[in-house]
Amino acid sequence: MFSKKHLVSICLGAAALIMPISGFSTEESNQCSKEILMSYFPESFVAKTLEKFKVPQGQRSAIIKELSSKDREVVPKVEEKAGKMTPNPLKDPKMRQESVKIFRDTLYELFAGVMNTHGVTDKDQIQSMLDDLQQQKAKQFAACIELHKKQVQEESSSTPSMQMPNQPKKNPASESPAK
Numbered sequence: 415m416f417s418k419k420h421l422v423s424i425c426l427g428a429a430a431l432i433m434p435i436s437g438f439s440t441e442e443s444n445q446c447s448k449e450i451l452m453s454y455f456p457e458s459f460v461a462k463t464l465e466k467f468k469v470p471q472g473q474r475s476a477i478i479k480e481l482s483s484k485d486r487e488v489v490p491k492v493e494e495k496a497g498k499m500t501p502n503p504l505k506d507p508k509m510r511q512e513s514v515k516i517f518r519d520t521l522y523e524l525f526a527g528v529m530n531t532h533g534v535t536d537k538d539q540i541q542s543m544l545d546d547l548q549q550q551k552a553k554q555f556a557a558c559i560e561l562h563k564k565q566v567q568e569e570s571s572s573t574p575s576m577q578m579p580n581q582p583k584k585n586p587a588s589e590s591p592a593k
């Protein structure tokens with residue numbers, strides 16, 4: 415069975431590969447915590463999506479809270495759906511596409527359920543909102559990878575290089591040009 419971490423890796427990995435990497439702000443670079451990256455409906459991203467799609471201000475905090483509580487339902491629902499299939503796509507790496515489809519469908523169902531409760535019922539709009547949310551997550555994931563790469567490069571460049579033992583230092587003055 416795939417864990418929540420594996421499911422997120424599958425989806426975010428695929429999304430990060432197809433999303434263009436753009437510059438990121440200091441605010442975004444500070445959002446690389448495990449909680450934000452592992453959340454299916456991060457509050458800050460949901461808030462941006464709700465604002466972008468002009469969801470009434472009075473509904474936003476309740477939607478954010480409800481979606482936050484739906485995070486823990488994603489994996490059990492995905493596992494339940496996959497468990498009813500033969501073979502179970504979560505247990506067969508060859509069925510990765512089917513696993514991703516189950517995962518996306520489950521996210522849509524949970525997201526749409528909350529949005530419907532709050533008066534947003536247009537399926538195309540709901541799908542666009544979920545796509546926007548996932549694009550934000552993919553961009554943040556890519557930005558965090560880039561930030562991590564930069565940190566690793568900075569750390570490695572500040573570490574003095576060691577010379578291999580038993581190798582004499584080269585002295586450029588002692589080398590004669592080839593004749």
